[in-house]
Amino acid sequence: MRSKTATLTVTCTAIAAAFLCLSAAAQSPAPLDAAASDPAVMGWMKGAPPPADKTIQRADASYYKFPQTRWSFSNWSQFMPTHSVWRGEGAVAKLSGASDGKLEQLHFKPMNGGQDMTVAQALAAGYTDSVVVLHKGKIAYERYWGVTSAHTQHIAMSVTKSFVGTLAATLIAEGKLDPKALVTQYIPELKESGFAQATVQDVLDMTSGVRFSENYADPKAEIWTYVRAGGILPRPADYSGPTNFYDFAKTVDKANEPGSTFAYQTVNSDVAGWLVRRVSGKNVGELLSERIWSKLGAERDGIFALDSAGNEFAGGGLNVTTRDLARFGEMMRLDGRYNGQVIVPKAAVDSIRAGGNREVFATPANALLKGWSYKDMWWISHDDHGAYMARGVHGQAIYIDPKAQVVIARFASHPAAANSASDPVMLPMYRAISDELMQH
Amino acid sequence: MRSKTATLTVTCTAIAAAFLCLSAAAQSPAPLDAAASDPAVMGWMKGAPPPADKTIQRADASYYKFPQTRWSFSNWSQFMPTHSVWRGEGAVAKLSGASDGKLEQLHFKPMNGGQDMTVAQALAAGYTDSVVVLHKGKIAYERYWGVTSAHTQHIAMSVTKSFVGTLAATLIAEGKLDPKALVTQYIPELKESGFAQATVQDVLDMTSGVRFSENYADPKAEIWTYVRAGGILPRPADYSGPTNFYDFAKTVDKANEPGSTFAYQTVNSDVAGWLVRRVSGKNVGELLSERIWSKLGAERDGIFALDSAGNEFAGGGLNVTTRDLARFGEMMRLDGRYNGQVIVPKAAVDSIRAGGNREVFATPANALLKGWSYKDMWWISHDDHGAYMARGVHGQAIYIDPKAQVVIARFASHPAAANSASDPVMLPMYRAISDELMQH
Numbered sequence: 001m002r003s004k005t006a007t008l009t010v011t012c013t014a015i016a017a018a019f020l021c022l023s024a025a026a027q028s029p030a031p032l033d034a035a036a037s038d039p040a041v042m043g044w045m046k047g048a049p050p051p052a053d054k055t056i057q058r059a060d061a062s063y064y065k066f067p068q069t070r071w072s073f074s075n076w077s078q079f080m081p082t083h084s085v086w087r088g089e090g091a092v093a094k095l096s097g098a099s100d101g102k103l104e105q106l107h108f109k110p111m112n113g114g115q116d117m118t119v120a121q122a123l124a125a126g127y128t129d130s131v132v133v134l135h136k137g138k139i140a141y142e143r144y145w146g147v148t149s150a151h152t153q154h155i156a157m158s159v160t161k162s163f164v165g166t167l168a169a170t171l172i173a174e175g176k177l178d179p180k181a182l183v184t185q186y187i188p189e190l191k192e193s194g195f196a197q198a199t200v201q202d203v204l205d206m207t208s209g210v211r212f213s214e215n216y217a218d219p220k221a222e223i224w225t226y227v228r229a230g231g232i233l234p235r236p237a238d239y240s241g242p243t244n245f246y247d248f249a250k251t252v253d254k255a256n257e258p259g260s261t262f263a264y265q266t267v268n269s270d271v272a273g274w275l276v277r278r279v280s281g282k283n284v285g286e287l288l289s290e291r292i293w294s295k296l297g298a299e300r301d302g303i304f305a306l307d308s309a310g311n312e313f314a315g316g317g318l319n320v321t322t323r324d325l326a327r328f329g330e331m332m333r334l335d336g337r338y339n340g341q342v343i344v345p346k347a348a349v350d351s352i353r354a355g356g357n358r359e360v361f362a363t364p365a366n367a368l369l370k371g372w373s374y375k376d377m378w379w380i381s382h383d384d385h386g387a388y389m390a391r392g393v394h395g396q397a398i399y400i401d402p403k404a405q406v407v408i409a410r411f412a413s414h415p416a417a418a419n420s421a422s423d424p425v426m427l428p429m430y431r432a433i434s435d436e437l438m439q440h
Numbered sequence: 441m442r443s444k445t446a447t448l449t450v451t452c453t454a455i456a457a458a459f460l461c462l463s464a465a466a467q468s469p470a471p472l473d474a475a476a477s478d479p480a481v482m483g484w485m486k487g488a489p490p491p492a493d494k495t496i497q498r499a500d501a502s503y504y505k506f507p508q509t510r511w512s513f514s515n516w517s518q519f520m521p522t523h524s525v526w527r528g529e530g531a532v533a534k535l536s537g538a539s540d541g542k543l544e545q546l547h548f549k550p551m552n553g554g555q556d557m558t559v560a561q562a563l564a565a566g567y568t569d570s571v572v573v574l575h576k577g578k579i580a581y582e583r584y585w586g587v588t589s590a591h592t593q594h595i596a597m598s599v600t601k602s603f604v605g606t607l608a609a610t611l612i613a614e615g616k617l618d619p620k621a622l623v624t625q626y627i628p629e630l631k632e633s634g635f636a637q638a639t640v641q642d643v644l645d646m647t648s649g650v651r652f653s654e655n656y657a658d659p660k661a662e663i664w665t666y667v668r669a670g671g672i673l674p675r676p677a678d679y680s681g682p683t684n685f686y687d688f689a690k691t692v693d694k695a696n697e698p699g700s701t702f703a704y705q706t707v708n709s710d711v712a713g714w715l716v717r718r719v720s721g722k723n724v725g726e727l728l729s730e731r732i733w734s735k736l737g738a739e740r741d742g743i744f745a746l747d748s749a750g751n752e753f754a755g756g757g758l759n760v761t762t763r764d765l766a767r768f769g770e771m772m773r774l775d776g777r778y779n780g781q782v783i784v785p786k787a788a789v790d791s792i793r794a795g796g797n798r799e800v801f802a803t804p805a806n807a808l809l810k811g812w813s814y815k816d817m818w819w820i821s822h823d824d825h826g827a828y829m830a831r832g833v834h835g836q837a838i839y840i841d842p843k844a845q846v847v848i849a850r851f852a853s854h855p856a857a858a859n860s861a862s863d864p865v866m867l868p869m870y871r872a873i874s875d876e877l878m879q880h
Contacts, residue, residue, distance in 0.1 A: 045750055048717030049686050055749055058521065059683075078750055081498070081518045086591055089532075089739075151526055237677060243499075246489050277488030301741060303524075309495055310485055310518055 031415040032067055034124040039071035039146045061233055066415040069394065073413045074129065074147050076155045076319050077303050080231060081310075085302030085318070086289040093297025093327060093339040097138030104141075108432030111368065111424040122429040126395050126422045127414040129154060130322040134330055134407040135437040144322070153303055153319040154411035157392025160318040161269045163328070165377025167276050167287055168204055169348035177279045179204070183271060186278045189246070194254035195271060202258040203268045203275070204376045205356045209256035212265040222252065226267065230307045232316075244309035245270040262360040262374060266315035272377065273314025284312040296331060297339040298324040316392065326409035329390075329398040333407050348376075353388060353402075355380035368423045385434065393417040397426070404434035471855040472507055474564040479511035479586045501673055506855040509834065513853045514569065514587050516595045516759050517743050520671060521750075525742030525758070526729040533737025533767060533779040537578030544581075548872030551808065551864040562869040566835050566862045567854040569594060570762040574770055574847040575877040584762070593743055593759040594851035597832025600758040601709045603768070605817025607716050607727055608644055609788035617719045619644070623711060626718045629686070634694035635711060642698040643708045643715070644816045645796045649696035652705040662692065666707065670747045672756075684749035685710040702800040702814060706755035712817065713754025724752040736771060737779040738764040756832065766849035769830075769838040773847050788816075793828060793842075795820035808863045825874065833857040837866070844874035 031037065043054050056068045056078075063072035063079040072079060104120035123131060123143075130148040133141040148154060156163075171177035177186075179201040184191050186200070194210035195203070202208040213221040225241045227233045229248035242248040249270050255263075273284045280287045285304040293302055302324070305317030320328075327338065332352075336344035356375035366372065373380045379389040385403035390396075395412025408430055414422055471477070483494050496508045496518075503512035503519040512519060544560035563571060563583075570588040573581040588594060596603075611617035617626075619641040624631045626640070634650035635643070642648040653661040665681045667673045669688035682688040689710050695703075713724045720727045725744040733742055742764070745757030760768075767778065772792075776784035796815035806812065813820045819829040825843035830836075835852025848870055854862055 048714060048721075048723070049684065049749055049751055057748055057750075059748060075523065077517065078521045078523055078746055081520075082522065083515065083518055084593075084741075084743075086740075089591070092529075151529070153524075244489065274488060281488075283488070299529075300526075301524075306518060308497055308499060309489055310497075311489055 034127045034145075037067035037070050037127070037415075039067070039074075042067060042070070044068060044071035044147075045075075059234060064233065066413070069415075070127070070129070070146055070413040073155050073394070073411070074152050076153075076305060076317075080305040080313075080317070081308065082303045082305050082317075082319075083285050083310075083312075085285045085293045085304055087296075087298040087301050088289070088294025090294065090297060090339075092299050095134070095137075095139050095323060095327075097135075097140060099139055099142040101141075103133065103433060103436065106432060106436050108428050110428050114424060117425070119429055119433065122425045125425050126410075127412050128395070129411045129413055131408065131410045132322045132326040133433060133437070134326050134409075135440070136405045137330055137334075140406075140437055141433075142323075148322070148411065150323060151300060151321060153300060153321055155305075155316070155396070156318045156320060156325065156390075156411075157316045157394060157396045158266070158269075159325070159390040159392040159396045159398060160314065160316050161266075161272070161377040161392075162390030162398070163288060163292070163318055164269060164272050164276060164284060164314045165204055166332070166344055166348065166352070167280075167284070167291060168200075168272055169351055169376045170291060170344055171276065171279050172200075173345040173347040173351070177275065183208075183275065186275050187271070189250055190271070193250050194252045195249065196254070198258040200275060203271045205262070206264050206268050206374050207259050207262055207357065207360060208265075208268055208271075209254060209258045209261060209263075210265060210267065211253040211255035212263070212267050214265075222267075225251075230270075230313060232313070244307040245311050245313070245315075246274055246309075249274070259357075260360065262357070262363060262366075264365070264374075269315035269377065270311075273312055276314075283310075284314055288318075292328070292331075292343055295339060295341055295343045296324070296327050298327060300324060322409050322411055325398060325411070326407055329400050329407035329409055332398075333400050333402060333405070352376045352378045353380065353386065355382055355388075358382065368420055368427070383431075385431075387431070387434070391419055393419065395419070395422050395426070397430075399430040399434075401430070401434040404438040406434040406437050408433060474567045474585075477507035477510050477567070477855075479507070479514075482507060482510070484508060484511035484587075485515075499674060504673065506853070509855075510567070510569070510853040511587055513595050513834070513851070514592050516593075516745060516757075520745040520753075520757070521748065522743045522745050522757075522759075523725050523750075523752075525725045525733045525744055525760075527736075527738040527741050528729070528734025530734065530737060530779075532739050535574070535577075535579050535763060535767075537575075537580060539579055539582040541581075543573065543873060543876065546872060546876050548868050550868050554864060557865070559869055559873065562865045565865055566850075567852050568835065569851045569853055571848065571850045572762045572766040573873060573877070574766050574849075575880070576845045577770055577774075580846075580877055581873075582763075588762070588851065590763060591740060591761060593740060593761055595745075595756070595836070596758045596760060596765065596830075596851075597756045597834060597836045598706070598709075599765070599830040599832040599836045599838060600754065600756050601706075601712070601817040601832075602830030602838070603728060603732070603758055604709060604712050604716060604724060604754045605644055606772070606784055606788065606792070607720075607724070607731060608640075608712055609791055609816045610731060610784055611716065611719050612640075613785040613787040613791070617715065623648075623715065626715050627711070629690055630711070633690050634692045635689065636694070638698040640715060643711045645702070646704050646708050646814055647699050647702055647797065647800060648705075648708055648711075649694060649698045649701060649703075650705060650707065651693040651695035652703070652707050654705075662707075665691075670710075670753060672753070684747040685751050685753070685755075686714055686749075689714070699797075700800065702797070702803060702806075704805070704814075709755035709817065710751075713752055716754075723750075724754055728758075732768070732771075732783055735779060735781055735783045736764070736767050738767060740764060762849050762851055765838060765851070766847055769840050769847035769849055772838075773840050773842060773845070792816045792818045793820065793826065795822055795828075798822065808860055808867070823871075825871075827871070827874070831859055833859065835859070835862050835866070837870075839870040839874075841870070841874040844878040846874040846877050848873060
C-alpha cells in the first residue's frame, strides 16, 4: 500500500464483504490499467450478437471477472433477477452547478508516504466509472468513463447496506423497531442460529458475533455457500445448500458474544433487510421507494438484485445512477431533509452520525480506518469534519463531509474487491477535494 | 368457442407463438376464475419471506404456470435477465380525461352467438389485469386489478413484436433497411438456414416459410428447443442445444416457399430484432429508447427480457405500464405524431395500416380473424373502422380504431395462451367500446 500501483497487490481480507474477492483472486500478475480496461474500448457486448470472446454471461460467471466487471457493473440486471425501486411521479430534483475540470488537477498526498498525485491520476488508479461531487448541493465536478453516463445505473455493492441501514434507523426513530430487542423477537426463525443472542443494533453495527468466514482459500468457508445461496454466483450442479439469503442466515453459527467484536459480514445485512421487511410489511425495494426514492427527486428508478426466492440482496444488490447516489448523500448531509421535505427523520441521521463502538472497530482489518466506527451500516470517520461514508467493494462510495458541505458519489470497477486496495489513495483524495471546495 | 366459459377448453394451436401454450397445457379441468385467481387475494410472494407454497421461482418454472402467472406477468424481471428501455429526461405526456365506470355496464354480443354480456363481465372472463381506454387521446376508462397499478409494468408478450416491427418499418421508411432484400444480405449467418431465401418483408409478415412446429405433443417440436435456447424456460441439466435466440434461428429449416404461406412463428421476430440491430448498430432496447420511448413522454422505463447472451426477446419480452402501452398506440393512431413531435414516420404507419397479404393469412388457425392480414408484426382487421392491433398471448393487446379515435391497451393473464381463447369475447368488446365512444 505504498503507492497507487501497489493497490494491485492487495489480496482479500475480512474487510471485504463475502462475495467480493472473487475477481481479485483471479488477478495475476498485474491487471490492465483503467485506460486499457475501458469497457467501451474493449468492446464487451458490442455487435449483433457480440462475438463469443466479447460476450459476458451469467452461466460462466464472466460477469464477475475483471475486466468484464467494468461492463457488467453497469448492466447488472442482465445477470441477476431484479425488481425496480420506483422513483415515483414527482419531478426530478434539479442539480444546479456545472462540472469544473480544474478539480482534476488538484494535487494531494496519498496515505503512507505515497507520491503526490492529482485527482485525475487518483480516479484512474481507482478504476473510476463515474463520479459526482456536490458542494453545497451544487455540482462541482461530474464525469463518466467507459460505458457509464448520467442516466446509467451502476451496482452500488455494499453501499446498498447503508440504504438498508438508513431504513432501519428510520423505523427505529419512529419507534417501530427496537434496537435493543433481540433479532429473534422479530425473526423467530433465527432462534437456532448464531443470531440467537444478537440484538437489532448488533446486526446493524456488524457486532452480531456470528461465524462467517471469508477465507477464499478454505473451500469450507461460509462465503462459498453464501454466494451460491443468494445466486450471486451460479450454483454447481451438485449444490445442495440453502437457496436464498434467509435460509443461509439460519445456518450461521455463533463465534463471539454479540457486541464484543466487529466483523464486517454481509450476512448481517440480509438479516437487517429481513428485519425491515418484517416490521414494515413491505419488501426492501417497496419500502425504499415509498420512504426515500419516491421523495428524492431521483432521475431514474433503482434496480434491486434478488435471490431466486425474490429476497433483495440487501448486502449489495442496489443499482442507481451516480447523480441519484449523490442526491441520497446530499439528503443525509442535510439532516434527512431534501427536495422540499423531510425524507429521513433527523433522529435517524443523528444516530448514524454519532457512530458506533470505536474500540471493537479497531481490528487489523480496519488498519487503514484508524479511529473510525460502524453504525447502522454506515462508516463513520470521527474526523474533524465529521465525515462519514457508505462503502462498497471495488470502489463504490458515498463520502459525506458535513463541515465542507461536500458529498462525493463514486462508482468504480477496481480489479481488487477490498477497499483497502483503494483507500490509501481515495480517502485522502476525498478529503483533498473537500478541503479545496471549502475555500469557495 | 361458443361462450365465455368455453374459452377454457381451447388448446394450443399454431395461432399462438411458440412459448405460449405452456400454462394452458397445464389446465385441467377448469382453472380458477378471475376473482378466485386474483394474485393479491392468493397472496403470491407475500411475507418476509413468503411461505414456500406462495413463492414463485424460476427454477421450478412456476412463474409460467397459472395461476402464478397472474403475479409473475407483472414482475417479469424477477425471472429473466433484463435491461431497461430508458424513458429519457423529458416530462411525462399527461393523459387528461377520467375513467368513466359506466363503460363497464355497456352490453355487447360476443362472436358465434354467445350470450349478451357487459364489458365488466368480458374483462373478468378475459382475466384482465389492467386496461386503459383512450378516446381522442383522453382517458375514457382505466382500471387495475390484482397486483397491477398505474405504475407497474406488465409483460406485453407478443405485443412486443409490434414494437420491433414498428422499428423495422421506421428503418425501411428511412431507406436504411430494404424490405425486398434477402435477410441474408444483412445476416449472412442465416445462409445455411431456412431463412436463406426469405426477404426482410417475409420475416416481418410471418411469411418466411420456415419450419417451426409448435406442437407440444411432439417432444421433437422446435418449440421445445426454442424456449430453452432463449431461456424462457429453464434448461434441463442434459440440454445441449443452442443457448440464445440467434443460434436457434440458424438451426431452423425451410418448410415452404417464402411469401407463399402465413405462419405465426415467433422465430421470425428474433430475426426481425437481429435485422434492426444489424442495420442500426444498436441493440433493440437502445433503439426503442432512442426512437420511441424517450420521445413518447412515457411514465416509466420499459424493461426488456433477454436471453443469456444478452439478446432481447424480440418476440415477447417487453414490459411496460398500461398507460405507456396506450401512449404508444395513440402515437400510431396519430400517424406517428405524439407529444409534440414526429416519432415514427407517417410512411411507416401507412405501410403497417395498409396491411399484408390477406389470402395467405386466411388459414384455419386464423378462423376467428376473417379478412384480416399481418404486416410488419401488426394485425390488421381491414374492417370498416380500419382497426388494427398488437396482440400477445394470454390476452395482451393494443386495439387501435382510427375511425372511432379510440385506443385500448389491455394486459391480462388468461390461463389459456392462445388468443383464440379470448377473441370471441374481446374483439366484439373492443368494437363495442369504440362504437359507444364514437357517439360522444
